[in-house]
Amino acid sequence: MRAAQLLIDNSWTDASTGATGTTINPATGEPIGSFAEATAADVDSAVESARRGFESDDWQGMSPDVRGKLLWRIAELIDENAVELAALETLDQGQPTFISTGVSVPLAAQVFRYYAGYTTKIEGKVSPVSIPNQLSYQTRVPLGVTGLITPWNFPLDIAAWKLAPALATGNAAILKPAEQTPLSTAYLVELCVRAGVPSGVVTLLTGGPDVGKALVAHRGVDKVSFTGSTAVGQEIVKAASGDLKRVGLELGGKAPSIVCADADIDAAVLGNLQGALFNTGQACGAFTRFYVHRSKVDEFTSKLVAAADALRIGPGQDPDTVVGPLVSAEHLGRVESYVASGKAEGAELVTGGERVGGELERGFFYRPTVFTEVRDTMTIAREEIFGPVLSVMPFDDMDEVVARANDTDYGLAAVVWTRDLKTAHNLPKRIHAGTIFVNQLPLIDPGSPWGGFGMSGWGREMGEYSIDEFTEPRTVFINLD
Incomplete structure (x- = not known):
């Protein structure tokens, strides 16, 4: 039996109440592991930790080149642990081996390598303005604390393609995997720690829908990126309206x-x-x-x-x-x-x-x-x-x-x-x-955007579009008189 704990402040811990849930092998119906059932108090602790991690000199003072090397190291660790990651994905989600080994694990590593290259290429611009003697330029800045809520169908890949651009752009990330399939995401977070991600920059919360709801409603979260059903996406939009946090949604299709x-x-x-x-x-x-x-x-x-x-x-x-x-x-x-x-x-x-x-x-x-x-x-x-x-x-x-x-x-x-x-x-x-x-x-x-029209969601993932999803433009005016 495997166990997935919470990761807060780079420390693995049980839920504050000690409560756990069970994940099931869909091929047999038998238990294969447990996970911590986070509480609202745990969500508060996670957000506070992520805020400290985001604002720390270790993270904001990290050069783009070093941040790129960090993401590249995560990709290397995914490759080095590919056999165990694929086995977890198949055991927990049910994916045939040809998918977990041939698609899910290689794509996760590829995504981190792709965004490792983007860390040194997040550029701003100078805008010509008509006000005399003014220099106006823009830079792209990270949003802050991001809540990344992932589904059960491709747990490892979707965690990777949210987490990699969030880190590449300098955000702190709180991952909340689906309660049906938490194991590969917990392993990915473990690899992030081993790669040297600063304390608080990557956080793991496991548990059921109430954990996701608390994360979405939390005023300390600046952005929610969600992949899942359209019905849940609609509820997230309503919950996020209280503080107008940024929301990205990749929802259903037909x-x-x-x-x-x-x-x-x-x-x-x-x-x-x-x-x-x-x-x-x-x-x-x-x-x-x-x-x-x-x-x-x-x-x-x-x-x-x-x-x-x-x-x-x-x-x-x-x-x-x-x-x-x-x-x-x-x-x-x-x-x-x-x-x-x-x-x-x-x-x-x-x-x-x-x-x-x-x-x-x-x-x-x-x-x-x-x-x-x-x-x-x-x-x-x-x-x-x-x-x-x-x-x-x-x-x-x-x-x-x-x-x-x-x-x-x-x-x-x-x-x-x-x-x-x-x-x-x-x-x-x-x-x-x-x-x-x-x-x-x-x-x-x-390298190519993924997302939909209508009830299939808001925004795009992958490519340069994810850079936009995880940053805001900041304008500076300088008086040259």
Whole structure:
């Protein structure tokens, strides 16, 4: 059993009440570790510590070059401890090994290296002003204490892509991971301490939703960066309005996949299946609404169903596993309720639609599920399911499919499948989403922004956009008379 304590003032400590929670292996339903259940008093202590850390000479007096070396050292430590980090991510979250070892851990290290290079490149500007004999220039300054609240689907990566730019810009950071998956984040924080991050600059708070609520409402927190559900994001906006703290939100998605008449159907089937079932569909950018040209819909559906039925389902530790478990019994029940709604509203269940039994029945496994005869008004076509549930819908012309793809509250990601160069360039311009992929999986890279329109959130993560998210411009006027 692993234990995740709080980190406050660079000291590992239990919660002030001694309370703990339990994290569960989703492949077996068995406990694998405990974590401290922070209290409101612990949140107060964490914010006070982070403020001291932010204002300390050790941090504010650190040169950009040295800060960059510090972030680079964190990346090195991630690489050096990749095996254990990946094992934790698979054990705690359920990710298949090919994801934890091939995507999650390498991307976390890559993000820290990327922002290590940014520490020496955060520049201001001189503005030409019309007031005589005045010099006006701007610098970018850190916000202060940032609260970084991360979800359970990619705990390590999302912690990294919030923490790295927060540190690169000189902020102090309080990490609050999801209570379902705290272990890899706790390990990442341990690596930050080992790398030499000054006391108070990185803080870890574990626990349930009340910890996140207290962090958001705390007047000592200058910025909240949250990734998670749209409903929780809306509550954060309300709570943050009391002191108008900065808020960044990466929320839900309902990504449409448009398969044009000229698409390579075999490539589209494989790519859509991988893009839909990556991490068992527990990804905000997962492809979920398949709009297939009517001339190709029967071929696409039959090949999709055959490929889905052939996928290996099992625990993430099995190297042959492609589809792992859902993260919790609660989330499994949520997915089951969406499948039931699809049946009740008249969609045709072609395959899946049930839990996996036998030797996997103690885990939270669900078969890849394909629906046809899905109308755009159905619940499964409109709400984010966050699981292995796919809807296939035919379309006849481009104007029709653009209108249907855009008929959603979300706008995070979309994908287009075509072999026509004009379509590949022109169709994405008509889709209301933050990122549009063409003939490929939903990929994320530190150099490219990630975020959405509408109910998919506010702001962007990655690239230079994160520098803006974690800094404010400060203007200085100098009288030259």
